[in-house]
Amino acid sequence: MKMNTVLSNNNKVISQSKTKLRTEAVSLYYGSFQALRNISLEIPDRAITAIIGPSGCGKSSFLRLFNRMNDLIAGARVEGGVELDGIPIYDKTIDVVELRKRVGMVFQKPNPFPMSVFENIAFGPRRHGKNNVGELTDIVERSLHQAALWDEVEDKLGQSALALSGGQQQRLCIARVLAVEPEVILMDEPCSALDPVATLKIEDLMRSLAENYTIVIVTHNMQQAARVSDMSAFLMMEEDRAGVLVEYGPTSELFTNPKDKRTEDYITGRFG
Amino acid sequence: MRAGAISKRQFSQRTAFSLLIIATIIVVIPVFAIVLQIIINGASAISGDFITQAPSQAGKAGGILPAIVGTFYLMLGTILFALPLGVMAGIYLTEYAKENWLTKSINLAIVNLAGVPSIVYGLFGLGVFVLLFHFGMSLLSASLTLACQALAMTVTTSREAILAVPREYREGSLAVGATRWQTIRHLVLPQAFPGILTGAVLAMSRAAGETAPILVVGAAFLLPGLPQSPFDQFMALPYHLYTVAAHVPGMPKSTIWGVALVLLVVVLSFNVLATIIRLRARQRRLNA
Numbered sequence: 058m059k060m061n062t063v064l065s066n067n068n069k070v071i072s073q074s075k076t077k078l079r080t081e082a083v084s085l086y087y088g089s090f091q092a093l094r095n096i097s098l099e100i101p102d103r104a105i106t107a108i109i110g111p112s113g114c115g116k117s118s119f120l121r122l123f124n125r126m127n128d129l130i131a132g133a134r135v136e137g138g139v140e141l142d143g144i145p146i147y148d149k150t151i152d153v154v155e156l157r158k159r160v161g162m163v164f165q166k167p168n169p170f171p172m173s174v175f176e177n178i179a180f181g182p183r184r185h186g187k188n189n190v191g192e193l194t195d196i197v198e199r200s201l202h203q204a205a206l207w208d209e210v211e212d213k214l215g216q217s218a219l220a221l222s223g224g225q226q227q228r229l230c231i232a233r234v235l236a237v238e239p240e241v242i243l244m245d246e247p248c249s250a251l252d253p254v255a256t257l258k259i260e261d262l263m264r265s266l267a268e269n270y271t272i273v274i275v276t277h278n279m280q281q282a283a284r285v286s287d288m289s290a291f292l293m294m295e296e297d298r299a300g301v302l303v304e305y306g307p308t309s310e311l312f313t314n315p316k317d318k319r320t321e322d323y324i325t326g327r328f329g
Numbered sequence: 330m331r332a333g334a335i336s337k338r339q340f341s342q343r344t345a346f347s348l349l350i351i352a353t354i355i356v357v358i359p360v361f362a363i364v365l366q367i368i369i370n371g372a373s374a375i376s377g378d379f380i381t382q383a384p385s386q387a388g389k390a391g392g393i394l395p396a397i398v399g400t401f402y403l404m405l406g407t408i409l410f411a412l413p414l415g416v417m418a419g420i421y422l423t424e425y426a427k428e429n430w431l432t433k434s435i436n437l438a439i440v441n442l443a444g445v446p447s448i449v450y451g452l453f454g455l456g457v458f459v460l461l462f463h464f465g466m467s468l469l470s471a472s473l474t475l476a477c478q479a480l481a482m483t484v485t486t487s488r489e490a491i492l493a494v495p496r497e498y499r500e501g502s503l504a505v506g507a508t509r510w511q512t513i514r515h516l517v518l519p520q521a522f523p524g525i526l527t528g529a530v531l532a533m534s535r536a537a538g539e540t541a542p543i544l545v546v547g548a549a550f551l552l553p554g555l556p557q558s559p560f561d562q563f564m565a566l567p568y569h570l571y572t573v574a575a576h577v578p579g580m581p582k583s584t585i586w587g588v589a590l591v592l593l594v595v596v597l598s599f600n601v602l603a604t605i606i607r608l609r610a611r612q613r614r615l616n617a
Contacts, residue, residue, distance in 0.1 A: 126503070154506050154508050157504060157505070161505060161506075170502070170516060171520065180507070181506060183515075236505070
């Protein structure tokens with residue numbers, strides 16, 4: 058590993074854990090517009106990495122590189138390398154469906170499907186060929202426990218997921234991702250539509266999930282990044298509005314002792 | 330501000346308002362007038378025999394059962410062809426097709442499909458289904474002809490219903506590793522179903538009312554019995570109405586109005602059905 062041994066603010070030895078995701082001089086274009094420029098970083102396994110930066114700097118676009126969600130946008134084009142466990146995921150031989158099973162995603166706005174709580178969780182496993190009701194019941198229960206939602210919905214499994222509160226819906230969406238047993242969970246501002254109590258619950262959940270999963274979270278909330286993440290990446294726009302990586306390192310260092318003047322200005326609230 | 334200026338503004342406001350109300354009333358008067366006239370004049374012709382008997386004496390006596398049944402067969406045959414094709418094309422155009430000159434011209438063609446005069450469809454059906462494919466003057470030829478005409482509607486409504494399903498659902502599904510087809514099959518289509526069904530029912534009710542296209546591909550004025558196979562000729566309500574009204578001398582007026590009433594009931598009941606489906610789907614969404 059290139060980094061020196063450092064402890065994150067969660068006392069985790071970051072530099073010794075292996076790299077899960079890696080970008081190498083990656084650039085992203087939407088048609089002729091360049092959204093990201095030349096970003097290289099290594100995201101450690103079983104830790105939480107936060108992507109922070111002002112609005113429009115390409116945080117979400119960057120996150121969506123890792124499960125190839127940008128592929129859905131007509132005219133999107135990626136240059137440079139993105140790797141999962143050392144495997145280039147933009148290679149022609151990569152099965153995108155298989156990739157997205159390994160790299161799950163939780164969205165800004167909770168998006169439960171208009172079906173029962175049970176069917177929401179079972180949706181992924183069913184699509185991957187699991188149809189045995191007993192097995193599905195086990196998966197649903199395990200996923201809901203993992204997402205710290207079981208106690209609240211135990212007796213509502215047959216009810217519409219849309220009847221849950223916003224915070225519950227978001228944890229349901231996390232459970233839905235967990236049900237397909239991913240290795241990485243991408244979270245795109247997962248708390249921006251939630252109240253502070255629901256936000257804290259999600260943050261606690263993220264900490265417990267980080268024991269077993271690699272989590273990458275985009276957040277516009279710097280307190281949140283400081284609270285939950287082990288590593289932080291600060292992105293900013295250049296004059297042509299392309300996002301660049303300004304600084305990347307352990308969260309404790311980035312927030313207490315930023316190396317770049319722009320990082321310091323941003324985290325002290327001088328802009329953004 | 331002078332008082333006169335204000336009252337002048339209020340005057341023009343009231344004038345505009347009254348004009349709009351009058352225009353609205355004028356718009357709905359014909360609808361009520363037509364329905365009322367048909368009910369008043371036609372109700373006396375409606376009887377058990379009228380809807381369960383075959384016609385006799387060139388339609389002057391007996392009933393119109395073969396025309397009612399023929400119209401239902403037509404609606405069924407039309408939707409059998411137009412719905413699957415329309416839904417599949419709708420899925421392709423919304424979910425798979427890339428934006429290029431080909432899809433642009435397909436979209437343009439679909440829009441224009443709706444504007445082609447119905448008699449032109451009839452001639453197309455005569456040339457292709459009756460003569461080229463040797464389906465003859467038959468229920469099958471007529472169903473296919475009407476299906477071509479209904480396609481514009483089923484494609485358009487399917488496409489709109491599919492587009493109305495929120496992008497968030499699709500992303501959520503893809504994000505757990507579902508394929509695009511699985512996403513469509515298990516998430517998008519169930520959501521779009523009420524909208525697609527509404528379009529299908531409206532297409533059927535329109536098919537029930539068409540006269541010109543079926544005229545040249547298999548509708549018969551008088552048949553002793555019901556069609557026994559798709560290759561038989563058939564009677565249909567709108568064509569029957571046209572002939573009894575225009576071509577049979579000495580036809581009792583009440584019979585003509587009676588046929589019109591039955592046709593109206595068939596068409597309107599399908600429109601009402603479409604509305605109910607739409608309202609219930611909306612209700613379900615709100616309750617969910």
